[in-house]
Amino acid sequence: MQFDFNEQQNEFRQEARRFLAAECSTERVRKALEGGGFDRQLWQGVAEMGFLGIAIPEEHGGLGLGYLELCAVAEEFGRALAPLPIVSSIYLAAEAIKSFGTPEQQAAWLPRIAAGAAIGCLASVEGERLTEKSTRATFANGTLNGAKLPVLDGDIADVAIVLAKEGDSLSLVLVDLAQDGIARRTLDTLDPTRGQAELTFTNAAAERLGDRGEGWAMLQTLLDRAAVLVAFEQIGGADRALEMGRDYALERMAFGRQIGSFQAIKHMLADMYVSATLARSNAYYGAWALSTGAAELPRAAATARVSATNAFRHCAKNNVQVHGGMGFTWQMDCHLFYRRSNQLALALGSQPDWEEKLVTRLAAANEPLAA
Amino acid sequence: MNFDDTPEEAAFRAEARAWIDANAPKHLHPILSGSGFGTSAEAGEIDMLAEAKKWQKAKRDAGWACLHWPKEYGGRGASPMERVIWNQEEGVYAQLSFTFIIGQGMCGPTVMAWGSEEDKQRLLPPLAAGEDIWCQMFSEPAAGSDLAGLRTRAVQDGDEWVVNGSKIWTSGAHISQYGILLTRTDPTVAKHKGLTMFWVDMRSPGIEVRPILQAHGQSGFNEVFFTDLRIPDSQRLGAVGNGWNVSLTTLMNERLSIGSGMSTGFEPLLDYATRAPGPSGGRLVDDPSIRSKLADWATKASGLKYTSMRALTALSKGEQPGPENSIGKLVAGSTMQDIAMFALDQQGEMGVLTDPELAAHAARFQQTLMRSPATRIEGGTDEILRNIIAERVLGLPGDVRVDKDVPFEKIPTRA
Structure with a gap:
């Protein structure tokens, strides 16, 4: 049994941790929060380390490694609260182009994404909770019309994967955002370290990605894979929030004692540890399914996602609580984790959507196979 | 990342599986797996204790009992992973070994760590073979989570100790031949320092076992009463006053639930x-x-x-x-x-x-x-488990203990 990362994968993780500790301190994360905008220098540094191209084939400028290496690094991005468009560009757009794109589309975009020279995003939501019937954007004759909001990292993206109606069904289309038919509006958000935008397409040139009418099914596949990777960001963040709470409980004195000696605080931290541990084990299950292409990936991904969302929110909110009044100051980092835990909980669809997927998939697996 | 056995593990698993397939009491499978609803009448006619002993004996004879114990005491000297693989393969038949779990999993290792060589040679092989059943007498009505607050008193009298008091939540005491017993031998020192451990023959005069009727109407545990029970000093495990450390050996050996994962329902x-x-x-x-x-x-x-x-x-x-x-x-x-x-x-x-x-x-x-x-x-309340996680895993400070350095006899017992 080897239900763990191997030595090489762990070395990769360590490399990412060292790099991010040196280059992505919370002071640097704060710059994005405090209006400093996208940290392109950090993004280029991450690209030069090869982290963006981990799961992109070598022929397209990536490292051609597997998803396990990407999961290991994702955990470190989550731990460091990296203020970077990784979810959009790597877990979603690169995966979409790699999985469903033509050789020409792959050659046009994957090398640039791997090098950090282009940023991708996914534009699916239109101002309300996404359902199979909520899409109004239309794709016909190579042109796209409609508006998407919110689009994670839409303010800085160079290429968008857009869910659009093509006739009566849904397709995915690929849009180069460097053209006249695009309007962008940056949106205020809970976590400005990962920006949100509205993208409006007016007769924008677009090309289909993958088969016509398969947009919804492809989107679900993409969301499942990204859910595993985001789960690793979430468990990285949860662990760091738990450590912060623990460290503060050891250092802060009240009533003549370390506050960590009070059972009310100890039990709160123990419960955070329980959530984080369950989520880590579930994320490993997701990683196993993703890396082996297991048929149960949809179930594993939803399990990993629901568990990781719970854990990161739980650890981030109770980290504030352990810090007391200090935890509610701008100066302490608690709110950075609180913001990110909620941003990640709402990216890729919110918790009720994933709970729904999880139970539907479990119930289907519990049914005896049709004769 | 995979769930596969190593080649050595696979070979061990195949050997275990083949032996179980050839030797397990398959007629008990429906009862043990709970799939035999409606067979409870039938189960009532089967002497499950006799079946359990038979299975344990067969395992010992073939070298499959107490896998983690040294061979000289009736075990196999197997690795922890081999033990887990055995448990997985034994499956529902492992339930037959339930009667022996406390003895083999907790009392045996305590005797092994603290008993004399003579005791080990004499007591451990029959425990491995399922001939003897052991119980663990630690908890008391007034000492549960605060185990070190126990009051069962042992007083030295020449080469013997005279024990008075009572224990509670003792699984299997009514069918046990032996037990390990944690007592207070010195109430004038701090509570953790005045404890001493013994092994006892449960058939000794001065021991009375009464089943407890539990809140759900069943009876799986006992109370055990000691009235002038005499234990030879040669049955002491560890030094006088070192009982707390000896009990930690026992508790650390509490059966690992590794391999199955606990059921949530x-x-x-x-x-x-x-x-x-x-x-x-x-x-x-x-x-x-x-x-x-x-x-x-x-x-x-x-x-x-x-x-x-x-x-x-x-x-x-x-x-x-x-x-x-x-x-x-x-x-x-x-x-x-x-x-x-x-x-x-x-x-x-x-x-x-x-x-x-x-x-x-x-x-x-x-x-x-x-x-x-x-x-x-x-086996540890939710609250104690949270304390353990907080202190041993997260490194938070222990509770402030107002009774820590107080002689046991001076600790208040009433509000």
């Missing part, structure tokens, strides 16, 4: 929810109002399962499993209780019935409802 709940009708027609599982709870419990059940896979991975590599395994009972206990109440709610007014013929899933959820409070208490 989620699987039967999911099964029930896909079969039972929902409030507005259709299946219960399709009721949107319950999905969030189902999803939450699904992640807990899955999280425990894969946490134990991570522990197995560490064992397989010859490492100690990490502290993550300490969450098992804490999560499983309260989850199974919540699931049971939820399942009863879904049955409406029928939920109150306990007749297996009438209640859904043969009254499984009603049984769990009534048993689960004990799970959250036995």
Whole structure:
């Protein structure tokens, strides 16, 4: 049994941790929060380390490694609260182009994404909770019309994967955002370290990605894979929030004692540890399914996602609580984790959507196979 | 990342599987697996203790008993991973060994660590062979989580000790030949320092065993009363006053639940929810109002399962499993209780019935409802487990203990 990362994968993780500790301190994360905008220098540094191209084939400028290496690094991005468009560009757009794109589309975009020279995003939501019937954007004759909001990292993206109606069904289309038919509006958000935008397409040139009418099914596949990777960001963040709470409980004195000696605080931290541990084990299950292409990936991904969302929110909110009044100051980092835990909980669809997927998939697996 | 055996593990598994297949008491399979509903009358006619002893003896004779013990004491000298593989392969038949778990898993290792060579040669082989049953006498009515506050008194009288007091929650005392007993030998020193451990013959005069009627109407535990019980000093385990350290050996050997992952009851709940009708027609599982709870419990059940896979991975590599395994009972206990109440709610007014013929899933959820409070208490309460996680895993300070340096006899016992 080897239900763990191997030595090489762990070395990769360590490399990412060292790099991010040196280059992505919370002071640097704060710059994005405090209006400093996208940290392109950090993004280029991450690209030069090869982290963006981990799961992109070598022929397209990536490292051609597997998803396990990407999961290991994702955990470190989550731990460091990296203020970077990784979810959009790597877990979603690169995966979409790699999985469903033509050789020409792959050659046009994957090398640039791997090098950090282009940023991708996914534009699916239109101002309300996404359902199979909520899409109004239309794709016909190579042109796209409609508006998407919110689009994670839409303010800085160079290429968008857009869910659009093509006739009566849904397709995915690929849009180069460097053209006249695009309007962008940056949106205020809970976590400005990962920006949100509205993208409006007016007769924008677009090309289909993958088969016509398969947009919804492809989107679900993409969301499942990204859910595993985001789960690793979430468990990285949860662990760091738990450590912060623990460290503060050891250092802060009240009533003549370390506050960590009070059972009310100890039990709160123990419960955070329980959530984080369950989520880590579930994320490993997701990683196993993703890396082996297991048929149960949809179930594993939803399990990993629901568990990781719970854990990161739980650890981030109770980290504030352990810090007391200090935890509610701008100066302490608690709110950075609180913001990110909620941003990640709402990216890729919110918790009720994933709970729904999880139970539907479990119930289907519990049914005896049709004769 | 994979769930595969190493070649050595696969070979060991094949050997274990072949032996079990050739030797297991297959006629008991329906009863042990619980699939034989309606066979309880039949089960009543079978002497399960005799069957358990027979299975244990067969295992010992073939070298499959107490795998982690040295061969000279009746074990196999196997690695922890081999022990886990054996447990997986033994499957439902492992339930037959339940009677011996406390002896083989806790008392035996304590004797092995602290007993004389003569004691070890004499006591351990029959324990491995299932000839003797052992019990562990630690908890008292006034000393549960605060075990070191125990009051059963042992007073030295020449080469013997005279014991008076009582123990509670002693599994299997009524069928045990031997037990280990933690006593207070010096009440004038701090509570952890005045304890001494012994092994005792349960057939000695001065021991009375009474079953406890538990809150759910069944009787799985006992109270044990000592009236001028005399124990030879040669049966002392460890030095006088070192009983607390000796008891830690026992508790550290508490059976690892590695390999199985503790059951939360989620699987039967999911099964029930896909079969039972929902409030507005259709299946219960399709009721949107319950999905969030189902999803939450699904992640807990899955999280425990894969946490134990991570522990197995560490064992397989010859490492100690990490502290993550300490969450098992804490999560499983309260989850199974919540699931049971939820399942009863879904049955409406029928939920109150306990007749297996009438209640859904043969009254499984009603049984769990009534048993689960004990799970959250036995072997460390939820609160003690949280303290353990906080202190040993997260490194938080221990509680302020007002009785720590006070002579035991000066510690207040009433508010």
